[in-house]
Amino acid sequence: MAAQTKAILLFACAAVLFSLVLVPGENVWNFLHNFLMGMFGDYAILWPLLLLYVAIITAMERKANGKIAGKLTLATLAIMFFSAVIYVFTTPMKPQNGFFTELGVLYANGIAGNGSGLLGGVLGVPAALLCGLSGAQIITVILLIVTIMFLFGITIKDLLKAVKKPVSAVKDNVAVAREQQLMRREQRVQRRKLMEEEALKKERARAKAPKKLPKTLTVDTATGEVLNDGDFNIDVPLDDDSEQVTDYGDRLKTLIHQMNTPVDINQQSKPVASKVADIISKKKKTQSQKDDENRPSDLSDVPIDAAEKVIAEEVNISLGNDKALQKQQESNYVFPPVELLHPTNSGDDDTKAMEELQTNGEKLITTLESFSVNAKIVNICRGPSVTRFELQPAPGVKISKITNLSDDIALNLAADGVRIEAPIPGKAAVGIEVPNRIVSMVSMRELIDSRKFNTSKSKLSVVLGKDISGNIVVADLGKMPHLLIAGTTGSGKSVCVNSILISLLYKASPEEVKLLLIDPKMVEFSKYKGIPHLLIPVVSDAKKAAGALNWAVNEMLQRYKTFSAYNVRDIYGYNKMIDKFNKIRENKTDKQLQDEPLVNEDNLPVPTEKMHSIVIAIDELADLMMAAPNEVEESICRLAQMARAAGMHLIIATQRPSVNVITGVIKANIPSRISLKVSSQIDSRTILDIGGAEKLIGRGDMLFAPVGSPKPLRVQGCYASDEEIENVTGYIKQSHKSDYNEQVVEEIEKIAATEINSNSKGSSGSSSAGEESDDPMMEEAIKLVVEAGQASTSLLQRRLRLGYARAGRLIDEMEQMGVVGPHEGSKAREVRITYQQWLERNNMTSE
Secondary structure (H helix, E strand, O other): OHHHHHHHHHHHHHHHHHHHHHOOOOHHHHHHHHHHHHHHHHHOOHHHHHHHHHHHHHHHOOOOOOHHHHHHHHHHHHHHHHHHHHHHHHOOOOOOOOHHHHHHHHHHHHHOOOOOHHHHHHHHHHHHHHHHHHHHHHHHHHHHHHHHHHHHOOOHHHHHHHHHHHHHHHHHHHHHHHHHHHHHHHHHHHHHHHHHHHHHHHHHHHHHOOOOOOOEEEEOOOOOOEOOOOOOOEEEEOOHHHHHOOOHHHHHHHHHHHHHOOOOOOOOHHHHHHHHHHHHHHHHHHHHHHOOOOOOOOHHHOOHHHHHHHHHHHHHHHOOOHHHHHHHHHHOOOOOOHHHOOOOOOOOOHHHHHHHHHHHHHHHHHHHHHOOOOEEEEEEEEOOOEEEEEEEEOOOOOHHHHHOOHHHHHHHHOOOOOEEEOOOOOOOOEEEEEEOOOOOOOEHHHHHOOHHHHOOOOOOEEEEEEEOOOOEEEEEOOOOOOEEEEOOOOOOHHHHHHHHHHHHHHHOOOOOEEEEEEOOOOOOOHHHOOOOOEOOOOEOOHHHHHHHHHHHHHHHHHHHHHHHHOOOOOHHHHHHHHHHHHHHHHHOOOHHHHHOOOEOOOOOEOOOOOOOEEEEEEOOHHHHHHHOHHHHHHHHHHHHHHOOOOOEEEEEEEOOOOOOOOOHHHHHHOOEEEEOOOOOHHHHHHHHOOOOHHHOOOOOEEEEEOOOOOOOEEEEEOEOOHHHHHHHHHHHHHHOOOOOOHHHHHHHHHHHHHHHHHHHHHHHHHHHHHHHOOOOOHHHHHHHHHHHOEEOHHHHHHHHOOOHHHHHHHHHHHHHHOOEOOOEOOEOEEEOOOHHHHHHHHHHHHO
16 A cells, blocks of 8 residues: 555656646746756656656555665656756857856756756766767766666666567568579579470470371271281371371371271271270370470471370270270379369458457466466467467466466456466477467368478378468378377367378379278268279278278288398388389380390399388277277287388377277377367377367367477367368369279288188187076176176176175186186286177177
């Protein structure tokens, strides 16, 4: 109360001084008015202003502790030094009169409203007499600056920060401009290189091309093949006027017409001609979509021998070489355009967003002050769905004191939940993340069309969303190398998996990346059926899923054997070796030498095709673990441990991140994880090893913990609607046919059939063992231990009201049946099956 009383008195004094300076008045009032004007001159108004500032500071301080006297002293000194500065800068020459005479002149001028008043001369006249005008100006300015810094609490550090911000902004602008200039320079260099290469190719083609068409074209009537000049059955003469045809399309039409007219090939020539026309038109359309710049402007520039080569190849394709047609389509893979995705909706109200930031910031500081926590906001990062307020606590404030106030902060901000990150990695600040009331949706098109995604070199680059600062998050699946995704129903888990798959379709061709999709729900991956990236059809049967994972393990081991034979470490080294030998083949001029297989140092033939990467996506791991826990866990663990170098990567999603589904072995071998909203802190610790995922707001809000990251990164996932997925997959299906590996499908079906037979034998054995038991309480005992999750003799005694001997006999029989595990000392026995599995075994036995 003492501080508030003093503040009121100071405020009253400031008001009186304002009135004295502005209103002349009469008698005593006039005397005081003239005194103030004579003392301070034109700048007498500064005194009540500084007094008002001291009153406000006093009112804000809870305890005065002698600060008022210090503020008043500093305010008085500031006015004196300011008046002295005005005097030394307005005086035209060094004072010639005496000290007191000069003060009298200054006082009279001040009453008249001119000059700095008498107070300016008290310090200014001695300084000018002793140091001259220049020295007095320097000294008084320095003293004024120092006094103002003490009065307003400004430090050297604050001055440096104030200078650093514009300097940093200028530096960033210069860096961005330089980077853009370098990019434009690189683009010009690349365009120049492409133009030079195209010109060189045209010159070589023109040099090799003959000047005119051959006089005859030989066609085999039995097979429709184009033969050499020596081996002929029927000669098709060409007119001499054909040399005057300048258009490439007219040449093809003329050749096809002359192939059909004089030769009687019954019903075979028409399908061949139509097939050739369709393939040529499709080839032109695909090439124009892929690269319009590389297409010749005039088809007459194409060499004539190339026309013969095209006709020969297309005739062979039309007569049954479907594999060659399929490879040609794959090599000309057309990436889906970005226009298939919905554009970004930029209808957010920035004014309301800024008002929300200001209101929440003020409420946050007020809440902390009410709990005696002194801190200041140093930065605010607004993301699509969450805003992070970065606080810098005062010296002596513990971080735990802030983290314990999360519920109180959420209450005062009227927020659904508040997550506190203390401290922020790389910053001396505490982050308080508050959900936005105005949420901005992150569209898939914005991320796919971003420069960060398009310039990423890896074919396994995927987009996830935007972080809390609004930066686009792009991850490399090859470096992860496996990904574990967990979240409750409706948290955005399936949307996250779909965004990853769509990113792969935009980044890699079917020759570079193959997909193996396992969908126990049978509805999540149904839209991807028929795309050329699929290695096999989408697997929806749990038993076939275990077989698919087992095949993946065998494929991984086979790849490692190949790497060992060719002395390479991983898939990247193997593909580099293939590129090296393919360049050697291209440099050979003789066609027969090009067809000869090349061998490496160990005399092993080097193939021509690269090895593609395989991405295995599992939408729901919990269902697979219920159906075949041992086989699935073993296959996943082996793939997670060894599949990275083989170019095989796992994406596992589950809505139940419990220790029964995500076992310790699986968790230890999958370092990269994404946790969406989970139901409890235990689930958050299971997936991320730390809490916090239970406080997410859902709808794509996630914590992304890549390999090597000290703390997870909060990301707002992008949204890929069903319509967008259908547009992209439909475009790819129209352009390219599916290419399932039938050999892989057969192997998976064999493995699944073998596992079903082995399980049926085991179940029949266990059922027979169960039939040997004549105890009518066996079914109740099995149901009890399955529901409890553990088995013990004392449990059966208490719940079923059995004696010790009978309960122990039931436990032993269940161990023989494979329902429970062996004895483990004083611990309860492990239950190895579920009640549904027991019912399935009984049904199979009864049938």
